[in-house]
Amino acid sequence: MTPDDRKYAESHEWIKVDGDVVVVGISDHAQESLGDITFVELPEVGAEVTKGSDCCVIESVKAASDIYAPLSGTIAEVNSELDATPELINQSPYDEGWMFKIKGFDAAELETLLDAAGYSSFLENN
Amino acid sequence: MSIIYEKSIPNRQGVRLPACDVPVSGSIPKEYRRSNEAELCELSEVDVIRHFTALSRKNYGVDTNFYPLGSCTMKYNPKFTEKLAALDGFASLHPLLPQLRHGGLLTQGALAVCYKLERVLSEICGMDEFTLQPMAGAHGELTAMMLIAAYHNKKGNKKSEVLIPDEAHGTNPSSAAIAGYSVKPVPTNPENGALDVEALKSMVNEKTAALMLTNPNTLGIFNSDIHKIADIVHKVDAQLYYDGANLNAVLGKFRPGDSDFDAIHVNLHKTFATPHGGGGPGAGPVGVKEHLIPFLPISRVVKRDDGTYALNYKYPDSIGYIAPFYGNFSVCLKAYAYILLLGKEGLTEVSENAVLNANYLLHSLKEHYDVPCMRTCMHECVLSAQKQAEKGVRALDVAKALIDRGFHPPTVYFPLIVKEALMIEPTETESKETLDAFVEAMKEIAKLSETDPESLQQSPETTPVSRLDEARAAKMMDLVYTKPE
Amino acid sequence: MGYIANTEQQQREMLKTCNASSIDELFNDIPNSLKPKSFDIPAGKSEFEVCTLIQNMASQNYSHLTNFIGGGFYDHFIPSAIDALISRSEFYTAYTPYQPELSQGTLQAIYEYQTDIARLADMEVSNASLYDGGTALYEACQMAISTNRRNRIVMDGGVNPIYKKMLYSYTSNLSIDFCEVSVSHGQSDRQKLFYSLDEKTSAVVLQNPNFFGVIDDHSDIVEKCHSMGILVIQSTYPIALGLIKTPGEIGVDIATGEGQSLGIPLSFGGPYLGFMATNKKLVRKMPGRIVGKTLDNKGREGFVLTLQAREQHIRREKATSNICTNQALCALRAHIYLSLLGKKGLTQTAQLCLDKATYAKKRIKEIPGVDVMESSPTFNEFTISLPLDAGEFAGMMIDRGFAAGFPLGRYYEGMENYLLVAVTEKRTKHEIGHFAEAMEEALCQ
Structure with a gap:
């Protein structure tokens, strides 16, 4: 199930607004295709990110994948639980496996992202 | 089998070095010296020979048997060189x-x-x-x-x-x-x-x-x-x-x-x-x-x-x-x-036989595995285990099942553009008998994928270890031996 | 012919299976326009003939000279057990351990090798090896750059000039700046080195013992660099590590070096062995193969290639290194060598080198007109000054049966009269004595 309380990027990140920050993680489809995740290199808190730029790396047994910032802004917080238990992304991609939070983003950029239905059909068509 | 460090006995040594024959003894000022000796293992020459001989027996080389690893040209290595x-x-x-x-x-x-x-x-x-x-x-x-x-x-x-x-x-x-x-x-x-x-x-x-x-x-x-x-x-x-x-x-x-x-x-x-x-x-x-x-x-x-x-x-x-x-x-x-040694004719024969062997495998296996591109191949052929994958037997399972049948597997999942790819390169040095035995094993695996796919997912069972947990290796990062507390 | 088994009869049977009438037909995809314009290769020969021919070529080489040349590549004793074990074809006819179930021998040996290197250098982790000491140093620089995302490398003047040249070649298409600081009295020049550090500096590259054979304690440099977020890379000589302060002891971030001295023959330049060790926090930036211990599906311990996601076959153009092999067989040689020597044997070998070099220095110092550079301590290699061109002098010594050393003028302008002399545990008192006498005689000429 693709939760409909959040937005999605075509590069398979999900983005959920939570007050004045957005929470970012990767979709169930993304964790499934990466396989067992073994390491996450998180961005630094305070780092400026721009939409579409790579800001962290996920390593699995099969691949090392860049994760792209879905919005421009400043990294407000990172999920440091992932340092010790990167498999949280496999186990709970939409909840405990969140990766980082962005503050100071432009709400208008949110509109460029897909909703749950849009993401699901994007997956079907690709 | 034990790590070599677990076999170490204090004060054993595998090499006898010459006695110092010069009338001086060099010294390094204290601030430039290492504080403790490197904790290398201490073994006799016999210990070392047995350890590595045992390790070699856990390996598989071209001299062991057929090694059709695609793109790697695992041909016989002459000894005189x-x-x-x-x-x-x-x-x-x-x-x-x-x-x-x-x-x-x-x-x-x-x-x-x-x-x-x-x-x-x-x-x-x-x-x-x-x-x-x-x-x-x-x-x-x-x-x-x-x-x-x-x-x-x-x-x-x-x-x-x-x-x-x-x-x-x-x-x-x-x-x-x-x-x-x-x-x-x-x-x-x-x-x-x-x-x-x-x-x-x-x-x-x-x-x-x-x-x-x-x-x-x-x-x-x-x-x-x-x-x-x-x-x-x-x-x-x-x-x-x-x-x-x-x-x-x-x-x-x-x-x-x-x-x-x-x-x-x-x-x-x-x-x-x-x-x-x-x-x-x-x-x-x-x-x-x-x-x-x-x-x-x-x-x-x-x-x-x-x-x-x-x-x-x-x-x-x-x-x-x-x-x-x-x-x-x-x-x-x-x-x-x-x-x-090979000379002009010998080199030409290398390619002729490498190509013949690959086409022979392709034609012997085309009924049993998908062929993404059916035409004359050169020195290697690419098959796909997609048909088998539908029954739950993936390219990796085919590879591991081959191990139990005495063969080194072909390259799997490469090239990336072929799903469930099996890339087979026999090389010129393999005989028809070897190729035939390999074909029989591949056919048997294809058949089992229809009748008993689960049996293939357990392979290999004849090796010192079976399928290893790669995710665990990447997470635990046990990269050097440490003595248990 | 060659190593082909199939008879003509078998080839015909196989062609039938392929629905082809001849082998030529299998090459139909190659049009006439693409057929070779020439293939002028001599006819094949028997094994006996090839051996005779190559043995004759071998005999033209002056490998019988008593060797005092080092320069980072040394004539150490190689125990026979290494060749005996390395010739087990289960090791040398295998390929990269992609199928771990069939490669536990290679994999466990590499894991043990990684342990050897880590313990030798007092570092936390090691990779499965790289091509040679020079490429290892280049990879270390890349690793530093990708870690702190700065692009300037400060290089100490004591680094092997061959490695310096390699670094310059490899980075010529990348935006990396180099700054070189010459040595002072043979050691790293702290004042100039510290002055050259800035906020753009990614790493400082040091060598111990350095190219001139001089040993140093780089702790102060490490301390200064770390205070500025600069990584320290140290290239080292594994036999010397039997006695000298280790990269780990002084807090070096990446230790590299040439492993040839660990049971690998000189073989006119290769194959050799690049080693690299680092700390856990940098391990994911470390290039090359790495073996890790894990469990199989029945709970048995075993070994696999790990952290492979960093590698070029997955990262493709994002990979910062394109090294996809290690020098497995050379690493195996080094591992067997260190296992045979053991803790005591390594220290003894290093001490013998030091003793003999000390004796050689003493003898050479007695020769009129020759001076030994002694302002800083050395290990088994040292610089001497001569009253004539060192290249010319080395030529005179060849006639007397000695490879006397390496003339520094080749790489350092103004050092034409200086010779770099190396002494390993293989040199006897007798040989050193003869060497000194021959020098004396040559200089009197």
């Missing part, structure tokens, strides 16, 4: 000796090997000049990309992109990137399994520095459009590079140099039968056409008018040093001896 490489005249020769004044005269034999191997490789590949310095295939690719970058820089060409087919070897893109270029993938034509020439035409422009091509490609398909491709590439003064990983298919049948390739690397450990060594050392000499010669790495071996050999460093446009000396010399020596 090992003996030659161990000759004291080569093995004890210090690489700085020829760098003494007139030092070349002290190493005429070794320099002759280098010079003559460069000449014979040039003739085999149709190139004008070779360097033996690159120490592996990927290192050869990188060297060639550096040569191409130097060529463009010298001419003032503003180039920024290297084109690479989507089926290419994984090291191609990183070689181009280190030479300072960005990479653009060129699609493969699904109809004939070869590079899509129309797509190439639309992608080549003034920014194109080079096209990296493997021919036959990783699908085992020979591309006969080379002249057309070369014209497209050369029109913008881009360079055509030949990844020689698959040269074993075309010895005496096709020379990259004749069809306008500008640079090439060859893998001596594949085509020219030097042992793979469990993952190295290999050697990846690079050949070039005349216009790239000025950029070759230094030093270069030259033959003087009086017939002697010497090292020359005076090439102002050279890319400089890419190896400390003259390449992996003893690997080059083995390849040279192999070429001398």
Whole structure:
């Protein structure tokens, strides 16, 4: 199930607004295709990110994948639980496996992202 | 089996060193000394011999049995070349000796090997000049990309992109990137399994520095459009590079140099039968056409008018040093001896039999596995286990089931563009009986995937360990032995 | 012919299966226009003939000279057990351990090798090896750059000049700046080195013992660099590590070196062995193969290639290194060598080198007109000054049966009269004595 309380990027990140920050993680489809995740290199808190730029790396047994910032802004917080238990992304991609939070983003950029239905059909068509 | 450190007994030693025969004892001031001895294991020579003999028995090599690992050319490694490489005249020769004044005269034999191997490789590949310095295939690719970058820089060409087919070897893109270029993938034509020439035409422009091509490609398909491709590439003064990983298919049948390739690397450990060594050392000499010669790495071996050999460093446009000396010399020596033994006919027979063996496997297995591109293949054939995967038996399961049947598996999941790929390269040194036995095993596995797929997912069961948990290895990162508390 | 088994009869049967009438038909994809324009290769020879020919070539090489050349590549004793074990073809005819179930021998040996290197250098982790000491140093620089994302490398003047040249070649297409600081009295020049550090500096590259054979304690440099977020890379000589302060003890971030001295023959330049060790926090930036211990599906311990996601076959153009092999067989040689020597044997070998070098220095110092550079301590290699061109002198010594050393003028302008002399545990008192006498005689000429 693709939760409909959040937005999605075509590069398979999900983005959920939570007050004045957005929470970012990767979709169930993304964790499934990466396989067992073994390491996450998180961005630094305070780092400026721009939409579409790579800001962290996920390593699995099969691949090392860049994760792209879905919005421009400043990294407000990172999920440091992932340092010790990167498999949280496999186990709970939409909840405990969140990766980082962005503050100071432009709400208008949110509109460029897909909703749950849009993401699901994007997956079907690709 | 125990780690060697677990077998250590204090004060044991496997080598007796000479007693000190000089009347002085050197000392190092305290601030420069290490505080504790390195905790190396302490064993007798017998302990060491038994440990490594036991380890060797947990390995599988070409000498064990059939090793059809696609794209790796695991042919038989002749034994006489090992003996030659161990000759004291080569093995004890210090690489700085020829760098003494007139030092070349002290190493005429070794320099002759280098010079003559460069000449014979040039003739085999149709190139004008070779360097033996690159120490592996990927290192050869990188060297060639550096040569191409130097060529463009010298001419003032503003180039920024290297084109690479989507089926290419994984090291191609990183070689181009280190030479300072960005990479653009060129699609493969699904109809004939070869590079899509129309797509190439639309992608080549003034920014194109080079096209990296493997021919036959990783699908085992020979591309006969080379002249057309070369014209497209050369029109913008881009360079055509030949990844020689698959040269074993075309010895005496096709020379990259004749069809306008500008640079090439060859893998001596594949085509020219030097042992793979469990993952190295290999050697990846690079050949070039005349216009790239000025950029070759230094030093270069030259033959003087009086017939002697010497090292020359005076090439102002050279890319400089890419190896400390003259390449992996003893690997080059083995390849040279192999070429001398085979000669013209022998080399041609290598490719004829490699191609015959691959086609024989393809035709013997085509009813049992999917064939993504059914046409005459060269030295390797690519099958797909997609039919089996639908029953839950993936390419990896086929590979592991082959292990239990006494064979090394083919390359799996490569090329990336074929689903459930099984890339099989038999090489010329395998007999029909061996191939037949392999075909029987593959057929049995195909049959079992219909009747009892679960049984295959348990494989291998005959090996010292079964399927290993790679995720655990990456998370735990147990990379060095530590004594349990 | 060659190593082909199939008879003509078998080839015909196989062609039938392929629905082909001849082998030539299988090559139909190669049009006439692409057929070789020439293939002028001599006819094949028997094994006996090839051996004779190559033995003759071997005999033209002056490998019989008593060797005092080092320069980072040394004539150490190689125990026979190494060749005996290395010739087990289960090791040398295998390939990269992609199928771990069939490669536990290679994999466990590499894991043990990684342990050897880590313990030798006092570092936390090691990779499975790289091509040679020079490429290892280049990879270390790339690793530093990708870690702190700075692009300037400061290089100490004591680094092997061959490695310096390699670094310059490899980075010529990348935006990396180099700054070189010459040595003072043979050691790293602190004042100039510290002055050259700035906020753009990614790493400082040091060598110990350095190219001139001089040993140093680089702790102060490490401390200064770390305070500025600069990584320290140290290239080292594994036999010397039997006695000298280790990279780990002084807090070096990446230790590299040439492993040839660990049981690998000189073989006119290769194959050799690049080693690299680092700390856990940098391990994911470390290039090359790495073996890790894990469990199989029945709970048994075993070994696999790990952290492969970093590698070029997955990262493709994003990979910062394109090294996809290690020098497995050379690493195996080094591992067997260190296992045979053991803890005591390594220290003894290093001490023998030091003793003999000390004796050679003493003897050479007695020769009129020759001076030994002694302002800083050395290990088994040292610089001497001569009253004539060192290259010319080395030529005179060849006639007397000695490879006397390496003339420094080749790489250092103004040092034409200086010779770098190396002494290993293989040199006897007798040989050193003869060497000194021959020098004396040559200089009197």
